[in-house]
Amino acid sequence: xxxxxxxxxxxxxxxxxxxxxxxxxxxxxxxxxxxxxxxxxxxxxxxxxxxxxxxxxxxxxxxxxxxxxxxxxxxxxxxxxxxxxxxxxxxxxxxxxxxxxxxxxxxxxxxxxxxx
Amino acid sequence: xxxxxxxxxxxxxxxxxxxxxxxxxxxxxxxxxxxxxxxxxxxxxxxxxxxxxxxxxxxxxxxxxxxxxxxxxxxxxxxxxxxxxxxxxxxxxxxxxxxxxxxxxxxxxxx
Numbered sequence: 001x002x003x004x005x006x007x008x009x010x011x012x013x014x015x016x017x018x019x020x021x022x023x024x025x026x027x028x029x030x031x032x033x034x035x036x037x038x039x040x041x042x043x044x045x046x047x048x049x050x051x052x053x054x055x056x057x058x059x060x061x062x063x064x065x066x067x068x069x070x071x072x073x074x075x076x077x078x079x080x081x082x083x084x085x086x087x088x089x090x091x092x093x094x095x096x097x098x099x100x101x102x103x104x105x106x107x108x109x110x111x112x113x114x115x116x
Numbered sequence: 117x118x119x120x121x122x123x124x125x126x127x128x129x130x131x132x133x134x135x136x137x138x139x140x141x142x143x144x145x146x147x148x149x150x151x152x153x154x155x156x157x158x159x160x161x162x163x164x165x166x167x168x169x170x171x172x173x174x175x176x177x178x179x180x181x182x183x184x185x186x187x188x189x190x191x192x193x194x195x196x197x198x199x200x201x202x203x204x205x206x207x208x209x210x211x212x213x214x215x216x217x218x219x220x221x222x223x224x225x226x227x
Contacts, residue, residue: 006158044159097213
């Protein structure tokens with residue numbers, strides 16, 4: 001079945017530094033990838049949708065300059081949290097689909113970011 | 117305000133009991149999915165429903181999509197401790213790729 005690999009699984013960084021999270025579709029080409037954020041004991045909130053070769057579409061309230069998304073190929077999307085602050089600490093999850101959603105969504109295992 | 121509201125938010129039951137989780141919205145979805153998520157992991161797909169009124173069964177789990185494709189329910193029969201987890205419904209709006217998640221239901225099954 002379709003597999004999405006997310007890396008790293010956890011990261012601790014200092015305030016003011018930037019952190020990059022990678023999301024790779026291992027055995028299929030993902031036309032669209034999604035990035036979610038999940039706070040403790042809460043559900044997943046969609047941050048942005050990225051299509052290969054084009055700019056990401058951000059959900060309302062998500063700072064595009066803060067959360068840089070690059071979808072350079074059909075198998076790789078990256079999320080960079082720039083100038084991280086403690087309030088950016090969260091669980092970040094990526095998802096990929098072949099397209100139109102009806103082909104299904106495959107989720108990565110998530111990245112736990114802690115900013116100290 | 118989230119697109120999909122789940123109820124109840126928390127549920128703690130004894131092993132062997134039955135339960136139903138509801139997922140409601142005022143929007144119409146082209147498809148709706150149910151996931152279960154363990155702590156520190158990504159959500160795992162349980163089922164996808166696409167047709168209004170559709171009912172799908174997965175062992176002790178029964179999923180139903182509302183006739184108007186605005187709501188769904190998950191019924192678990194004879195719950196087991198292994199069913200413990202966060203249950204999430206998620207819907208895709210017609211003509212869109214984006215998958216929006218419900219507010220979540222945290223289920224605890226006590227042995």
